[in-house]
Amino acid sequence: MATETNRLHFPRIRIGVPLLGLIWLAVTTLPFIFVVVTSLKTQEETFSEPVWALPTHVYFGNYWAVLNGPYLTYFSNSVFVVGVSVLLIVLLSAMAAYVFARLRFRLNKLLFGLMIAGMIVPLHSTLVPIYLLTRNLGLYDTQFALIGPYVALSLPISIFILTEFMRQIPHELEEAAQLDGCGPFKIFWRIFFPLSTPGLATVAIYNGIALWNEFIFAYMLTSTPPHRTLPLAVWDFQGHYSSNIPAMLAVVTMTSLPLIAAYAFGQERLIKGMMAGSLKG
Missing domain, CATH: 1.10.3720.10 (MetI-like)
Known part of the structure; x- marks a missing residue:
């Protein structure tokens, strides 16, 4: 019985660990993606479009302003x-x-x-x-x-x-x-x-x-x-x-x-x- 119980729990563990890893990856990656995407917008677009909306035109002017x-x-x-x-x-x-x-x-x-x-x-x-x-x-x-x-x-x-x-x-x-x-x-x-x-x-x-x-x-x-x-x-x-x-x-x-x-x-x-x-x- 113990062996059968272990066999039932083992697949759940194998599935659960990668799932938790993907959730943690999303939690840690999404903020950085948001930062990068927003940095490619103009200031007007930041306030006029939804927060998670992709930029209509990729704008590198922010990076040039920083480097200058x-x-x-x-x-x-x-x-x-x-x-x-x-x-x-x-x-x-x-x-x-x-x-x-x-x-x-x-x-x-x-x-x-x-x-x-x-x-x-x-x-x-x-x-x-x-x-x-x-x-x-x-x-x-x-x-x-x-x-x-x-x-x-x-x-x-x-x-x-x-x-x-x-x-x-x-x-x-x-x-x-x-x-x-x-x-x-x-x-x-x-x-x-x-x-x-x-x-x-x-x-x-x-x-x-x-x-x-x-x-x-x-x-x-x-x-x-x-x-x-x-x-x-x-x-x-x-x-x-x-x-x-x-x-x-x-x-x-x-x-x-x-x-x-x-x-x-x-x-x-x-x-x-x-x-x-x-x-x-």
């Missing part, structure tokens, strides 16, 4: 700020994770707990101190004003991920390197850093996506277009009494494409890194 504005400046600023921040996050979190995962000293657990406690600090409680510190250091309204907060606020979760990952690397590799005369520094760079590539990729992609879309610090610590990042580009097409909605959605589309491309090429490493961190060797 300071969009490319915002884009280069985002690439620089996010690139430098992610590089520092990966290096610093990897070195700290190696210390917490492999080196034994008296304050190891205490310092690791304090570091992880940074994950529960509310973001908005840091706005005023970071703003005042940035002003006092003379970094306000520069690209470097964003790098410090981005790195500091991203380190706790990154260290947590990489520490759990490095704890699962076999001790035999470390012992063999010690017998060959390698110190902690060489062991880290020659063994742990290369073997942690899936975890490092996970940290890089996770933080890269989060920082690419970050708004509040970019808005608070920069004030002029030459130093602002992409999340603030939408404001160029928003006035006091009206907004150019198609142009704003063109900005959103062009801002999202790099993230979609990065995830398309890096999703396998991201998934492998997350799964590797959840398995014990």
Whole structure:
């Protein structure tokens, strides 16, 4: 009886899982399709036609208007700020994770707990101190004003991920390197850093996506277009009494494409890194 019951439920599972996948695909894809379709309309057509209506004529003027504005400046600023921040996050979190995962000293657990406690600090409680510190250091309204907060606020979760990952690397590799005369520094760079590539990729992609879309610090610590990042580009097409909605959605589309491309090429490493961190060797 149990076998017959399993045979009855198995086809339902095989049908239900793809169906749920299609529903989730629709939920996640339709908003992006709406953004792309609306960005190809004129502003008059946006208000005169139904929301989901296809454009009567494909209009690329919104994209030309975006490219003729300071969009490319915002884009280069985002690439620089996010690139430098992610590089520092990966290096610093990897070195700290190696210390917490492999080196034994008296304050190891205490310092690791304090570091992880940074994950529960509310973001908005840091706005005023970071703003005042940035002003006092003379970094306000520069690209470097964003790098410090981005790195500091991203380190706790990154260290947590990489520490759990490095704890699962076999001790035999470390012992063999010690017998060959390698110190902690060489062991880290020659063994742990290369073997942690899936975890490092996970940290890089996770933080890269989060920082690419970050708004509040970019808005608070920069004030002029030459130093602002992409999340603030939408404001160029928003006035006091009206907004150019198609142009704003063109900005959103062009801002999202790099993230979609990065995830398309890096999703396998991201998934492998997350799964590797959840398995014990």
